Amino acid sequence: MNSFFSYDSPFMRGLEWIVDVIWVNILLVVTSLPIVTVGAALAASYDSLRRIREGEAHVTRMYFRAFASNFGKATALWAVYGVIGAALAYTWIVLRIDGLLIPKIAFSVLWVIGFEWVWYLQSRFENTVGATLRNSLLFGISYPLTTIALAAIDAVAIYVVYASFMYLIQGLFLLAVLGPGFVLSMHVPILERTMKAHIAAGAPNTP
Numbered sequence: 258m259n260s261f262f263s264y265d266s267p268f269m270r271g272l273e274w275i276v277d278v279i280w281v282n283i284l285l286v287v288t289s290l291p292i293v294t295v296g297a298a299l300a301a302s303y304d305s306l307r308r309i310r311e312g313e314a315h316v317t318r319m320y321f322r323a324f325a326s327n328f329g330k331a332t333a334l335w336a337v338y339g340v341i342g343a344a345l346a347y348t349w350i351v352l353r354i355d356g357l358l359i360p361k362i363a364f365s366v367l368w369v370i371g372f373e374w375v376w377y378l379q380s381r382f383e384n385t386v387g388a389t390l391r392n393s394l395l396f397g398i399s400y401p402l403t404t405i406a407l408a409a410i411d412a413v414a415i416y417v418v419y420a421s422f423m424y425l426i427q428g429l430f431l432l433a434v435l436g437p438g439f440v441l442s443m444h445v446p447i448l449e450r451t452m453k454a455h456i457a458a459g460a461p462n463t464p
Contacts, residue, residue, distance in 0.1 A: 277309045277316050282438025284320045296335025299376035299441075300327035306442045307380070307449065323380065331379050333386045338372055370397035373407040377448045381456070396452075403451045407444055414440045 281302055288298040304323035305316060313319060345368055348361050375393035378384070384392070397404045414437075421429050449456070 274309065278306070278438050278442045279434055280316050281305050281309070281320060281442075282434070282436040284317070285438050285441075286436060288324060293332060293335070294328075295339070296331035296333075296376065296379075297324050297328040299335075300324075300331040300380040302438060302441050303377045303380040303445065306438070306445045310442075310445055310449075327379055330386050330389070331376070334375055334379060334389060337390060338368070338375065341368055342372075367394065369408060370394060370404055373397060373404055373411075373444075374448075377444065381448075381452070400451050403447055406447055410440060410443050 284305075285298050285302045288301070289295045301320050301324035304327070305320045308319050309316065341364075345361065345365050348357060349365075371390070371393040374397045375389060378389050378392055378396070382389075418429070418432055421432055
């Protein structure tokens with residue numbers, strides 16, 4: 258019993274990880290509230306969750322350090338993805354024109370591909386905004402299984418929220434506590450494994 262609750266036991270390490278992920282999620286939500294800071298918040302979350310996975314401590318300090326260092330470029334990236342995403346949403350909701358269906362699908366798929374990668378790349382590698390935008394699409398297309406896995410995780414998360422809202426409203430509290438921070442924590446090991454060779458090289462060379 259003592260070993261079960263000892264600090265180094267798998268149970269306690271798992272519990273500590275969950276607490277850290279919940280705290281990152283809270284920081285992510287709070288720092289995203291101004292809307293224009295969503296990009297910096299996502300990049301900071303990826304950076305913090307990766308460092309937590311590597312055993313680093315002081316989550317709050319890590320988060321805000323990453324938030325500040327990524328703020329300029331991540332905000333520029335968010336301006337691009339946010340505006341394009343809003344425009345795509347407008348075309349799906351308002352412009353229901355049959356002739357636009359194929360372009361809407363094509364641009365939406367490209368948007369999702371880039372969005373799944375761009376914040377991780379911004380948090381992991383030093384690069385220009387233009388290069389990060391380009392690489393988010395290049396890596397997303399070059400590693401389709403990784404991109405599909407990331408998108409599938411997000412789709413399942415969205416469905417769970419929807420199902421909870423429809424059938425088990427009490428579960429929304431737990432989902433809100435875990436939130437996007439938990440989803441991103443599932444992204445991190447997949448992306449780190451995929452990018453292992455590029456990380457060793459020290460730069461996200463185009464695939």
